[in-house]
Amino acid sequence: MCELLGMSANVPTDICFSFTGLMQRGGNTGPHRDGWGIAFYEGRGCRAFHDPSPSAESEIARLVQRYAIKSRIVISHIRRANRGRVCLENTHPFSRELWGRHWVFAHNGQLRGVKRLPLDFYQPIGSTDSEHAFCWLLGRIRARFPDPPRQSAGLWRHIHTLSRQLGERGVCNFLLSDAQHLYAHCSSQLSWLTRRAPFGQARLMDADMTVDFQQETTPNDVVTVVATRPLTDNEAWTVMPPGALTIFSAGEPVAAFSR
Amino acid sequence: MCELLGMSANVPTDICFSFTGLMQRGGNTGPHRDGWGIAFYEGRGCRAFHDPSPSAESEIARLVQRYAIKSRIVISHIRRANRGRVCLENTHPFSRELWGRHWVFAHNGQLRGVKRLPLDFYQPIGSTDSEHAFCWLLGRIRARFPDPPRQSAGLWRHIHTLSRQLGERGVCNFLLSDAQHLYAHCSSQLSWLTRRAPFGQARLMDADMTVDFQQETTPNDVVTVVATRPLTDNEAWTVMPPGALTIFSAGEPVAAFSR
Numbered sequence: 001m002c003e004l005l006g007m008s009a010n011v012p013t014d015i016c017f018s019f020t021g022l023m024q025r026g027g028n029t030g031p032h033r034d035g036w037g038i039a040f041y042e043g044r045g046c047r048a049f050h051d052p053s054p055s056a057e058s059e060i061a062r063l064v065q066r067y068a069i070k071s072r073i074v075i076s077h078i079r080r081a082n083r084g085r086v087c088l089e090n091t092h093p094f095s096r097e098l099w100g101r102h103w104v105f106a107h108n109g110q111l112r113g114v115k116r117l118p119l120d121f122y123q124p125i126g127s128t129d130s131e132h133a134f135c136w137l138l139g140r141i142r143a144r145f146p147d148p149p150r151q152s153a154g155l156w157r158h159i160h161t162l163s164r165q166l167g168e169r170g171v172c173n174f175l176l177s178d179a180q181h182l183y184a185h186c187s188s189q190l191s192w193l194t195r196r197a198p199f200g201q202a203r204l205m206d207a208d209m210t211v212d213f214q215q216e217t218t219p220n221d222v223v224t225v226v227a228t229r230p231l232t233d234n235e236a237w238t239v240m241p242p243g244a245l246t247i248f249s250a251g252e253p254v255a256a257f258s259r
Numbered sequence: 260m261c262e263l264l265g266m267s268a269n270v271p272t273d274i275c276f277s278f279t280g281l282m283q284r285g286g287n288t289g290p291h292r293d294g295w296g297i298a299f300y301e302g303r304g305c306r307a308f309h310d311p312s313p314s315a316e317s318e319i320a321r322l323v324q325r326y327a328i329k330s331r332i333v334i335s336h337i338r339r340a341n342r343g344r345v346c347l348e349n350t351h352p353f354s355r356e357l358w359g360r361h362w363v364f365a366h367n368g369q370l371r372g373v374k375r376l377p378l379d380f381y382q383p384i385g386s387t388d389s390e391h392a393f394c395w396l397l398g399r400i401r402a403r404f405p406d407p408p409r410q411s412a413g414l415w416r417h418i419h420t421l422s423r424q425l426g427e428r429g430v431c432n433f434l435l436s437d438a439q440h441l442y443a444h445c446s447s448q449l450s451w452l453t454r455r456a457p458f459g460q461a462r463l464m465d466a467d468m469t470v471d472f473q474q475e476t477t478p479n480d481v482v483t484v485v486a487t488r489p490l491t492d493n494e495a496w497t498v499m500p501p502g503a504l505t506i507f508s509a510g511e512p513v514a515a516f517s518r
Contacts, residue, residue: 042346042347043346043347043348044346044347044348044384044385045309045311045346045347045348045349045350045384045385046347046348047309047347048307050304050306052304059322059325059326060322060326063318063319063322066318067318067319087301087302087303087304088301088302088303088304088305088306089302089303089304089305090304091304096356097355097381097382097384098382099382100382100383100384101384102384121380122356123356123358123359124359125303125304125356125359125360125361126303126304
């Protein structure tokens with residue numbers, strides 16, 4: 001199964017610690033057998049790395065771990081292919097432009113008959129169910145809001161409605177961002193954790209690694225991490241219920257919708 | 260001034276040699292003062308690296324030089340900012356999806372009043388004239404061809420007409436790709452060179468480096484390199500005349516339009 005990892009922060013923050021935990025996951029044959037990808041927002045820009053091939057990918061994974069790109073919003077995904085062959089264009093996260101902003105999407109799960117959903121504006125480049133679902137979702141958002149809405153509430157409700165429609169087709173855990181907010185939709189498995197002062201130590205479940213965030217942060221930093229399963233075993237993660245959509249901004253949850 | 264570099268090849272080919280030459284260029288204060296970017300097509304996918312900041316970028320430039328990504332179509336750009344501040348979202352090449360394909364664009368020059376060109380489908384994320392021109396160009400292509408045309412000739416003529424309209428506004432040297440062809444438009448400065456068997460030695464103008472392509476290739480390889488100025492001093496480059504659009508496929512020119 002795929003693993004999702006997201007971050008929302010109030011100051012540019014690196015995700016090295018959580019990324020190290022994520023990279024340990026994904027089956028017995030290797031740390032990321034069917035590819036992985038990560039997108040970092042930097043201002044209005046977005047920097048993405050994708051790697052479909054485990055052998056060649058190590059070079060890029062090492063870069064990402066070493067380079068410590070700092071970002072306010074990050075979306076990452078490790079793929080275990082079920083639909084769509086293993087290749088660059090099928091590697092999450094996917095992105096498209098709407099309203100002059102990068103939208104980024106990564107998905108975990110299988111969606112029955114999703115390719116029968118009609119598309120208009122956005123067309124998939126690869127062959128995954130997930131990219132089709134993203135193109136449909138973003139096309140529906142665009143149809144309803146040709147221009148960015150002044151108030152977020154209507155947009156958020158619309159995204160929740162669309163998420164439920166996707167969720168009716170199967171497992172639909174996803175992370176989405178419009179460059180301003182991080183949207184986390186849980187269909188079966190997604191957890192999040194907010195770190196703020198006083199910071200303490202965090203210990204990875206999947207690797208022999210501990211970080212003392214007090215050494216790494218300032219007292220005003222607020223950072224939320226969202227992951228398929230909790231990444232640390234000594235912090236209090238919030239396990240999202242099925243059907244929930246939680247929206248994060250500047251490191252904190254700002255809205256939540258339930259089924 | 261900016262420097263463009265493009266490649267079209269009939270087999271996946273690395274661009275390390277030409278990229279090394281390109282990286283030497285760009286003024287006295289450093290090899291790529293206002294950022295650089297490169298996009299590699301891999302199948303239907305596209306892998307892009309962008310770096311707005313010279314200090315941080317070295318890590319990614321080293322990766323690209325060392326990693327030797329093989330591709331059939333490459334577009335690269337070194338930026339000397341004239342319009343739009345130096346940041347990730349203003350770093351070429353730009354990309355958007357049309358017909359389920361990645362379109363990639365990099366531009367050299369300044370275009371008067373280009374931001375008055377009306378946009379519909381695609382909106383710029385950054386603030387450069389170049390991205391605005393790309394959004395306009397791709398929107399015009401989409402308006403004329405909502406679906407991919409069966410014959411290429413009409414599309415190519417349309418791209419030439421649009422290129423001329425942009426060229427009326429100033430300097431408009433650009434490289435464009437629709438994942439199948441490489442389009443090179445010359446407004447003031449662009450040259451290209453096709454390498455095929457029998458391969459010989461090539462010597463970079465900008466660095467003390469020579470490659471014997473006979474050691475690096477098979478007899479059936481055909482590779483065209485397009486650059487703002489010739490990169491080697493012992494090969495016969497074709498200097499494009501102002502107003503010309505040349506279209507490359509699988510390493511060779513397949514069509515040319517003149518003013």
